[in-house]
Amino acid sequence: MTHKKPDPVDIHVGSRVRLRRTLLGISQSTLGDKLSVTFQQVQKYERGANRIGSSRLYRIAEALDVPVAFFFDDMPEEITGKAPSGPSMSNVTVKDMRLLHELSELSDIQQKAVLNVIRAIKAGSGE
Template sequence: MSNIDKDSGADTIGTRIKSLRRSVGLSQANLGESLGVTFQQIQKYESGRSRIAADKLQRIAQALHVDVNYFYDTRNGESLSEKEVRRGQTLPTPEGILFNEHFDRIKDPRARYLLSELARVLCEIEAGK
């Protein structure tokens, strides 16, 4: 397959699907089953070899518990996974990804600090401290 045959938009979306699917612990077979397609079709979506219809992408977003805009978000010219690599972070859940996106939008340093302290205290409560 030549580079001309491969759609860079489909490739970017596919990469995001793959990353998010792995982060939530779903296999290609599990995701395919929830969409009514084979794991081979999921492989084609993730590799960018197959375009994804809008309704199918919406169902993928629902299965992975994110808004469909997650797959298109390219603020500042970088994808979410590139931001994670640049920060040296791995966000294990869709909720973690969304939390970080929203946290990054908070400009007030005191509000950022208080929110991080709240997260720390909640972790301590869950750990039984």
């Protein structure tokens, strides 16, 4: 029996599902419950082993509070065959995304205070 290798697009979309899920701190089981599927099915989606149909992708986007386009963002040139057209987040890690998420939940005054602290730290380090 030959096993077909997952399509690179399915792998990319699955990795974006995993990125957003972990950013929100949601377990595979919790996401599965929201979608009425098992956590094993969520695992398969995240690995790209199982393709995500359009209606399911729409439901995943709702559950993870992102537009459907999020799952196709930053698709590597090897997959698309064309160079990225705008700013890329391909070097952004889950830690970076968590930090951005936490910052986005702060008030404007709190964000400015954090920015001032960062600037003071950079100035003190000679950068």
